Amino acid sequence: MRSDVMLLDKITNYIVKSKGKQMRPMFVFLSAGMCGTIGETTYRGASLVELLHTATLVHDDVVDESNYRRGFFSINALWKNKVAVLVGDYLLSRGLLLSIDNGDFELLRIVSNAVREMSEGELLQIEKSRKLDITEEVYFEIIRQKTATLISACCGVGAASSGAEKATVDLMKDFGEKIGIAFQIKDDLFDYGTAEVGKPLGIDIKERKMTLPLIYALKNASPADKKHIIYLVKNKNNKADKIAEVIEFVRKSGGIEYTKTVMQTYYKEAMEMLDIFPESEHKTSLMELVKYAIEREK
Amino acid sequence: MRSDVMLLDKITNYIVKSKGKQMRPMFVFLSAGMCGTIGETTYRGASLVELLHTATLVHDDVVDESNYRRGFFSINALWKNKVAVLVGDYLLSRGLLLSIDNGDFELLRIVSNAVREMSEGELLQIEKSRKLDITEEVYFEIIRQKTATLISACCGVGAASSGAEKATVDLMKDFGEKIGIAFQIKDDLFDYGTAEVGKPLGIDIKERKMTLPLIYALKNASPADKKHIIYLVKNKNNKADKIAEVIEFVRKSGGIEYTKTVMQTYYKEAMEMLDIFPESEHKTSLMELVKYAIEREK
Numbered sequence: 328m329r330s331d332v333m334l335l336d337k338i339t340n341y342i343v344k345s346k347g348k349q350m351r352p353m354f355v356f357l358s359a360g361m362c363g364t365i366g367e368t369t370y371r372g373a374s375l376v377e378l379l380h381t382a383t384l385v386h387d388d389v390v391d392e393s394n395y396r397r398g399f400f401s402i403n404a405l406w407k408n409k410v411a412v413l414v415g416d417y418l419l420s421r422g423l424l425l426s427i428d429n430g431d432f433e434l435l436r437i438v439s440n441a442v443r444e445m446s447e448g449e450l451l452q453i454e455k456s457r458k459l460d461i462t463e464e465v466y467f468e469i470i471r472q473k474t475a476t477l478i479s480a481c482c483g484v485g486a487a488s489s490g491a492e493k494a495t496v497d498l499m500k501d502f503g504e505k506i507g508i509a510f511q512i513k514d515d516l517f518d519y520g521t522a523e524v525g526k527p528l529g530i531d532i533k534e535r536k537m538t539l540p541l542i543y544a545l546k547n548a549s550p551a552d553k554k555h556i557i558y559l560v561k562n563k564n565n566k567a568d569k570i571a572e573v574i575e576f577v578r579k580s581g582g583i584e585y586t587k588t589v590m591q592t593y594y595k596e597a598m599e600m601l602d603i604f605p606e607s608e609h610k611t612s613l614m615e616l617v618k619y620a621i622e623r624e625k
Numbered sequence: 626m627r628s629d630v631m632l633l634d635k636i637t638n639y640i641v642k643s644k645g646k647q648m649r650p651m652f653v654f655l656s657a658g659m660c661g662t663i664g665e666t667t668y669r670g671a672s673l674v675e676l677l678h679t680a681t682l683v684h685d686d687v688v689d690e691s692n693y694r695r696g697f698f699s700i701n702a703l704w705k706n707k708v709a710v711l712v713g714d715y716l717l718s719r720g721l722l723l724s725i726d727n728g729d730f731e732l733l734r735i736v737s738n739a740v741r742e743m744s745e746g747e748l749l750q751i752e753k754s755r756k757l758d759i760t761e762e763v764y765f766e767i768i769r770q771k772t773a774t775l776i777s778a779c780c781g782v783g784a785a786s787s788g789a790e791k792a793t794v795d796l797m798k799d800f801g802e803k804i805g806i807a808f809q810i811k812d813d814l815f816d817y818g819t820a821e822v823g824k825p826l827g828i829d830i831k832e833r834k835m836t837l838p839l840i841y842a843l844k845n846a847s848p849a850d851k852k853h854i855i856y857l858v859k860n861k862n863n864k865a866d867k868i869a870e871v872i873e874f875v876r877k878s879g880g881i882e883y884t885k886t887v888m889q890t891y892y893k894e895a896m897e898m899l900d901i902f903p904e905s906e907h908k909t910s911l912m913e914l915v916k917y918a919i920e921r922e923k
Contacts, residue, residue: 332745334752386710389687410751412684412710413744420740423721427734435733436725442718446711447630453708454632 328421338402338414342381351376351481353616358485358499360609361601368488371425372434376481378422379438383445383477385415433487437500441480448472452536459557461537463546467508470515475507482506498600505597506617512590513621515539519574519583529570535560539589540582541573547580594621626719636700636712640679649674649779651914656783656797658907659899666786669723670732674779676720677736681743681775683713731785735798739778746770750834757855759835761844765806768813773805780804796898803895804915810888811919813837817872817881827868833858837887838880839871845878892919 328339352373359369387393388401389411403411419442426435452469455461461469482503486496515538518531531538541560545553556576563569577583597617604610626637650671657667685691686699687709701709717740724733750767753759759767780801784794813836816829829836839858843851854874861867875881895915902908 330745332749332752334748335745386714389706389710408687408706410748412687413747413751416684416740417744417748419717420737420744423737424734424741427730427737430730432725432728432730436722439718439721439725442714443722446715446718447628447633449711450632450708450715451630453711454630 330417334410335414335417338410339418342385342402349377350616350620351380351477354478354481354503354613355485355488357609357613357616358482358503359489360485361604361607361613362486362491362495362499363489365489368429368431368434369485371429371431372484372488375422375426375431375434375438376477376484378418378425379442380477382415382418382422385411385418389415431488433496434484437480437483437487441476444472444476448474448476456535456537459535459537459561461542463539463542466537466539466542470508470511471504474511474514475504478507478510479503498603502597502600505593505600506620509590509593509597510620512539512586512593513623516583516586516590519577521583521587529567529574532560532570532573533564535564539586540577543585544577544580544582548576552576590621628715632708633712633715636708637716640683640700647675648914648918649678649775652776652779652801652911653783653786655907655911655914656780656801657787658783659902659905659911660784660789660793660797661787663787666727666729666732667783669727669729670782670786673720673724673729673732673736674775674782676716676723677740678775680713680716680720683709683716687713729786731794732782735778735781735785739774742770742774746772746774754833754835757833757835757859759840761837761840764835764837764840768806768809769802772809772812773802776805776808777801796901800895800898803891803898804918807888807891807895808918810837810884810891811921814881814884814888817875827865827872830858830868830871831862833862837884838875841883842875842878842880846874850874888919 328343330336330339355373355376356365356369359365359372385402389403389408392403393401394403401411402414422438423435426432426438448469448471451465452473455465455469479500480503483496483500486499491499515531518528518538519540520528532541537560541556545556548556556573559569559573594617598614601610601614626641628634628637653671653674654663654667657663657670683700687701687706690701691699692701699709700712720736721733724730724736746767746769749763750771753763753767777798778801781794781798784797789797813829816826816836817838818826830839835858839854843854846854854871857867857871892915896912899908899912
């Protein structure tokens with residue numbers, strides 16, 4: 328990632344220092360190991376998805392005006408928005424060039440499709456959150472595009488890089504999609520206080536993001552309750568006590584249990600897809616990784 | 626450019642309505658016609674560079690907090706920064722997919738390199754403008770990366786799409802680079818009041834962008850003058866009368882004439898590179914297009 332521009336070197340060093348769990352490259356390596364052989368292409372694939380993911384996070388922090396990321400200051404907080412947008416573009420182009428220069432065109436196709444779907448998913452969410460008229464169907468479409476697409480791409484890239492045939496690559500993409508949906512549902516549950524340790528609650532409600540627990544609760548509410556809760560989300564989403572009222576309403580209506588059941592269904596369906604692969608160290612680790620992500624408490 | 630997301634359809638329609646001169650696709654078509662045959666790949670190449678250019682402009686308006694673009698409201702002014710960053714990413718991914726799906730890998734390599742260089746160039750400019758210690762050498766490096774790279778990519782993409790051999794593609798990339806440098810110098814001259822019709826003056830000075838007329842003037846100034854002018858650019862760049870003083874200083878020192886001479890040199894060198902091509906309608910049109918861009922008064 329070296330560059331002749333000092334400012335860029337400084338920022339990429341900072342990003343490397345503040346790196347996250349790197350779950351996505353792990354999906355690439357474990358999928359490759361399970362489906363075939365981990366090779367040079369796998370390493371490039373893992374770099375590509377991590378660069379893309381980092382680029383997305385840097386842009387996300389600009390659009391959300393976040394000042395922190397993973398316990399560090401965000402790039403936009405330290406260097407202003409202008410720099411952050413450009414750094415995001417730069418990281419993305421470096422990832423693409425790595426693949427282009429090595430002729431990894433199948434990887435490129437998988438990843439570019441993911442970029443398109445992710446930006447579409449975010450925009451769909453913005454469009455819908457204005458109206459609050461979101462159905463379960465739209466919710467699943469949003470989280471599929473927004474989160475699941477990248478996990479799906481990781482598993483597909485891993486399989487493709489290992490020399491697996493097209494049917495296996497497609498199966499791994501489907502596996503990753505289901506896992507990604509389960510992850511996002513898990514994340515959305517945290518907003519309603521399901522984590523053991525104290526994560527902040529009600530952030531999604533504050534931003535008028537309609538997630539599955541609330542969607543389910545509203546669908547099963549009386550017309551009067553529904554009207555009242557939508558009014559709170561729409562007009563009182565800056566008041567802590569009103570947000571707490573919405574959370575309490577969702578809990579009482581069984582929205583949490585329903586959502587947990589749906590998550591478990593996706594989790595189980597995904598795991599069953601791995602039955603066709605022979606037992607291996609990589610398969611066991613992949614299953615452990617997924618289990619960790621689904622059962623994590625923070 | 627159709628999408629299932631209504632908001633995206635609305636925005637892309639708006640972008641098409643407010644499109645610019647489309648000079649970049651023209652470079653693609655005319656380069657292709659002069660070097661070989663205009664084909665399907667040429668059309669995709671032209672779309673790719675225009676999508677990339679549009680994505681860059683949308684991101685530029687976010688980082689510059691501009692409310693207008695080509696006499697229309699900017700995307701960020703109408704739909705907020707968040708949407709604009711995402712739309713930029715979306716446009717870029719659509720352009721890439723168009724090339725990937727059709728196996729235009731040579732085009733992809735040229736264009737991804739351009740994305741990397743453009744973001745590097747912008748970041749180099751940000752780094753340097755903090756210090757005001759910019760030399761002619763750094764100035765040329767910045768405008769080469771920031772502007773010339775994309776024109777260079779357009780000419781290269783056009784040539785590559787027409788079936789030209791590598792030496793011709795490289796020659797056209799060099800031609801485009803020289804032309805791009807001349808364009809940017811022309812643009813930088815406008816800031817010092819060289820246009821016939823009223824363009825706003827001193828915008829670059831306000832943003833502490835050191836361009837060739839000022840760099841030349843400072844290099845040839847007495848130590849006292851130099852210190853005074855740098856003080857004005859650094860600390861008084863929000864005062865109209867001080868900006869006017871800087872402009873006047875540049876004019877008197879011969880910075881305008883020097884800059885015009887440099888621009889003409891790049892222009893001439895580029896034109897001479899076309900000597901090896903036989904006369905053709907496309908060659909004549911390409912030369913006309915460059916002439917228009919260099920001699921335009923707004």
